[in-house]
Amino acid sequence: MDRIPILRMGEFLLVTIQVDMHDKLATALQDDVCQRIAGTTTRGVLIDISALDTVDSYIARVMGNIALMSRILDAETVLVGMRPAVAITLVEMGVALPGIRTALNAERGMVLLSAAMERGADASGEQ
Amino acid sequence: MAAEVKTKIPEVLDKHEAGILADWMKEQVAATTVRPDLLKEGELRAQSGRFLELLREASRGENITDIQGANWAPLREMLGELSRSRAIQGFTSSETATFVFSFKQPLFTRLRQSHDNLDGLAEDLWRATALLDKLGLYTTEVFMKSREDIIGRQAKEMFEQSSPVVELWQGILGLPIIGTLDSKRTQLVMETLLERIAQTQAEIAIIDITGVPTVDTETVQNILKTVNATRLMGAECIISGLRPQIAQTMVHLGVNLGGVTTKSTMAGALAVAFKQRSLAVKPVSSPGGNA
Numbered sequence: 093m094d095r096i097p098i099l100r101m102g103e104f105l106l107v108t109i110q111v112d113m114h115d116k117l118a119t120a121l122q123d124d125v126c127q128r129i130a131g132t133t134t135r136g137v138l139i140d141i142s143a144l145d146t147v148d149s150y151i152a153r154v155m156g157n158i159a160l161m162s163r164i165l166d167a168e169t170v171l172v173g174m175r176p177a178v179a180i181t182l183v184e185m186g187v188a189l190p191g192i193r194t195a196l197n198a199e200r201g202m203v204l205l206s207a208a209m210e211r212g213a214d215a216s217g218e219q
Numbered sequence: 220m221a222a223e224v225k226t227k228i229p230e231v232l233d234k235h236e237a238g239i240l241a242d243w244m245k246e247q248v249a250a251t252t253v254r255p256d257l258l259k260e261g262e263l264r265a266q267s268g269r270f271l272e273l274l275r276e277a278s279r280g281e282n283i284t285d286i287q288g289a290n291w292a293p294l295r296e297m298l299g300e301l302s303r304s305r306a307i308q309g310f311t312s313s314e315t316a317t318f319v320f321s322f323k324q325p326l327f328t329r330l331r332q333s334h335d336n337l338d339g340l341a342e343d344l345w346r347a348t349a350l351l352d353k354l355g356l357y358t359t360e361v362f363m364k365s366r367e368d369i370i371g372r373q374a375k376e377m378f379e380q381s382s383p384v385v386e387l388w389q390g391i392l393g394l395p396i397i398g399t400l401d402s403k404r405t406q407l408v409m410e411t412l413l414e415r416i417a418q419t420q421a422e423i424a425i426i427d428i429t430g431v432p433t434v435d436t437e438t439v440q441n442i443l444k445t446v447n448a449t450r451l452m453g454a455e456c457i458i459s460g461l462r463p464q465i466a467q468t469m470v471h472l473g474v475n476l477g478g479v480t481t482k483s484t485m486a487g488a489l490a491v492a493f494k495q496r497s498l499a500v501k502p503v504s505s506p507g508g509n510a
Binding site: 171172173174175176178179180182183184188189194195196197200201 | 417420449451453
């Protein structure tokens, strides 16, 4: 079965989705990301969906779940590059993905993750 | 029913065309509904002549009172064109319809002169009335349609121009909303805003609702939708221009704007945006200033 590649860069995981998502692919991605976070010292996950034309409610929920799961595993998730049409559709469907961070592009997403990590480091340093 | 009396209308039109036109012109010019400010007499004469000519041609056909027939098509077209141009010129609907109805008087006069039989005259008068009424109504219909088209076009133009997205600063977009925010407007506002965010990669969008007259639950829902969609794309929204009445209404309605930053003025929102982007506005020290 096809799998979406997960790249590791230091303490970050990069997931760029280039193919149309279907349900099985999404659940497989969810498993893979969790496994990779748990097995390594990952502090941040960046998911790039700029190539996706359509995101249905199930895929959106899986994305939300990945964010929640990775938070439990002590990693921040940021979703980057959502297209305007996709954003409108999700809002119209009532899917607001409240727990997930978003950024306009991968670069800004990385800045956001780095900032979140620094805050985390500060907090642990104060203790 | 007795055998149909043969109509003399085509014959009368043929024989007295010039006379009828002269009478008709006289009547139209004397009428109170004539608008010399909008239409010159020469133009009116040309239109009347053309109408009479087409009417003569069409009345030679089989059914004289059925204006939907193919032989009436040129006349319908001519009247349609006339109505449209008069609607644009600013005539009222009755002024336009009078063009057709005023034709009754000269036609009836000639019909009376050419009939010696009373039954035939009554029959023909009835036919002419029915025919001209239909043509008059058709004219009014086209007139109304043209007016509606004009109104529709203006509404569309206003709608399209009502939601501009402006770049206030690099990475900061401003979206002044003027007018009621219904779901159709929201759709347009949302689309234009998100497209611009994707295009400019701006991180902050300021939605200014100073020009929104009333805010109800639906409006708040619509604003929230826009805010959420913006957030999903990775940008942030600040809402400005909340008037005291609107704040009160929102609290009374029990709606809240969640975690959205709200400011009472556009300037306040811009200050927040600058702060988030680590920008500052400073006064320039004048060269000859107080040292």
